[in-house]
Amino acid sequence: MLRRSALFALLATALQASPVHKTRNVVFVMTDGLRWQEVFRGADASLIADHDALRRAYWRESPQERRELLMPFLWRTLVKSGQIFGNRDAGSDSSVTNGFNLSYPGYSEALTGVADPRVKSNDPIPNPNQTVLEWLNQKAAYRGRVAAFAGWEVFNAILNHQQASFPMSAGYDPFAPKEMTPRLELLNQLKAEMTRTFESVPLDSIPFYTALEYLKLKKPRVLFLSLGETDEWAHEGDYARYLDAAHRVDAYLRVLWAALQQIPEYRGTTTVIFATDHGRGDGGEDWKSHGARLAESKYNWMCFLGPDTRPLGERSHVPPVTQNQIAATLAALLAEQYPQGKPIADVLP
Numbered sequence: 001m002l003r004r005s006a007l008f009a010l011l012a013t014a015l016q017a018s019p020v021h022k023t024r025n026v027v028f029v030m031t032d033g034l035r036w037q038e039v040f041r042g043a044d045a046s047l048i049a050d051h052d053a054l055r056r057a058y059w060r061e062s063p064q065e066r067r068e069l070l071m072p073f074l075w076r077t078l079v080k081s082g083q084i085f086g087n088r089d090a091g092s093d094s095s096v097t098n099g100f101n102l103s104y105p106g107y108s109e110a111l112t113g114v115a116d117p118r119v120k121s122n123d124p125i126p127n128p129n130q131t132v133l134e135w136l137n138q139k140a141a142y143r144g145r146v147a148a149f150a151g152w153e154v155f156n157a158i159l160n161h162q163q164a165s166f167p168m169s170a171g172y173d174p175f176a177p178k179e180m181t182p183r184l185e186l187l188n189q190l191k192a193e194m195t196r197t198f199e200s201v202p203l204d205s206i207p208f209y210t211a212l213e214y215l216k217l218k219k220p221r222v223l224f225l226s227l228g229e230t231d232e233w234a235h236e237g238d239y240a241r242y243l244d245a246a247h248r249v250d251a252y253l254r255v256l257w258a259a260l261q262q263i264p265e266y267r268g269t270t271t272v273i274f275a276t277d278h279g280r281g282d283g284g285e286d287w288k289s290h291g292a293r294l295a296e297s298k299y300n301w302m303c304f305l306g307p308d309t310r311p312l313g314e315r316s317h318v319p320p321v322t323q324n325q326i327a328a329t330l331a332a333l334l335a336e337q338y339p340q341g342k343p344i345a346d347v348l349p
């Protein structure tokens, strides 16, 4: 008969070896420069005051109703069954730590787990650090099972496209994997011919549907998708289109989530992460912009939903979380130990 201590040791070993992690895939979506203010409070009264159509579409008296109107899928599904950080009204801070509050530093911090002072602008310099996407793709279990789709062309630098060992596409460049489909061909054609509303970012529909097609075709274990319209319309000072862009991103998440539930390889084994690269200024004209001079634009938000994340919903009165934790959290959800950054324990099993 086993002694008690030996029995406990055996039990502990068995528990460790048992598959505690259910997540086998991660889909990580980022939308550029969407403020925590809109995510948690919905449309801003002072910015839609004299805009009747906008008031009808996005205005309700309570912040809870307003935010659900703006992002119904986020609030009714992602948050309800997952967790979101960053509601500063509720004592939950989420922020970047890079000090620049710009896109390249924010994406790089999220994807590499490091706020590297060399990444200090949106200049397309090759990223001096490896991303968690590249790190995973170099592991046998993920090789050829990682892909990235981004609106913004600077992702060619952020993800080091030249050296990247996984398929990716960014900006107006065509996406041309070995295996093409009529849908991918059409998306490339639209990308080449569409009016370039923004110089370095096609409209969100292009990267979204390209990513969705690739997901269905190749079923990658790790898919990264970055959308840019929220930031572009904000810089234009067009609050209506900024809100519409946020609303559309929410609808895209719904489509993506539905696809993940339909595909056996993903159902019940996939975690979705939804985040942004930086916040924006507050009030008046400042909402249009972000950067080091607008200190409050460091505040962002992040959301996690998956089989390993307890449904704690909207987090309140919790320690702050930071952008440099996302890469390690993404890896930890896959039961991998990423060397940079501290995973957010609350979203792990």
Ligand SMILES: [Zn+2]
Pocket: 033, 103, 231, 235, 290
């Ligand atoms: Zn911007």
